[in-house]
Amino acid sequence: MGNEPDRNSPGNGPLLEVRDLVKEFPLNRGFLSRYRKSIRAVDGVSLTVRRGETVGLVGESGSGKTTTGRCILRLIEPTSGEVIFRGENILKLGARSMRETRREIQIIFQDPYGSLNPRMTVGTIVGEPLAIHKTVPRRERRDRVAELLKRVGLDPDMMRRYPHEFSGGQRQRIGVARAIALNPSLIVADEPVSALDVSVQAQVVNLLQDLQEEYGIAYLFIAHDLSVVEHISDRVAVMYRGKIVEEAGRDQLYSDPKHPYTQALLSSVPIPDPAADRHPVLIPEENPGAVGPAKGCSFHPRCPAVMEICRERVPRLLPVGEGQKAACFLYEKGSDPAS
């Protein structure tokens, strides 16, 4: 048997491989439209998720992480690129095949209230995927819903109640029960705990980890909170203005971040020990909604290490160590940081 992985086999290769994903949105009409007709919310993102692992996708609001997640699920159609799931480019699938694939890729939304239909009982909400995909005979659906509610830590008797009767944490558990109903192999978790109280966040994260251990589910865990991502992720990708600017194993990224943006993000994460020796990297605030620089590294207006070349050219995401990549001229050979 050769060593070459067979990507077409469901048993080998990455579960998900995103290649050069781009999503452009038209800019509102106005004087800007004379110069730029669209903005790239996702600008050439490539990432892989292996079976049973968690990849954290982090960045500030507006970095393109949520759009990336939605493009992977085709809740938004990408402008270009490939989304290879189990060896198949799902962007080329017709409606029927895509519906089948959606059994395997589920989503947990940030707002557990907004994502649950207030007019449906919890039993109907959790049972809906089972009804749509007809994976469980009608007479067994109720038992399966009860089992799912129990699995996420809710009383099965609650299935007759409505979403407004639950706390935020309970509602997110309902969202999790719905997401695992079809035994998916990948869940895109889009800021799944950021709307919850800190005390409840850990419970939901622990639940997701338990489910991963039990069912081998892989997560693309989208978040802006780096401490939550550190807790749950095997690998982490950092996004800035539509691009991945750094990617590494969790321990490596948190102990030795290379990209100045990652360094700034990590230096602002609260730590429990007030006596710890730490030097925050201060960067100017991002102006919400501002269009990025027309050329060069998109981080250069905020970067404390900016060089001349950064204003002219776009850095490539290149290896900077074992299993670590960064898009920064500080590490790109031949870019002459001294210039």
Ligand code: SF4
């Ligand atoms: Fe900063 Fe230049 Fe690196 Fe961009 S390429 S992050 S501006 S040093």
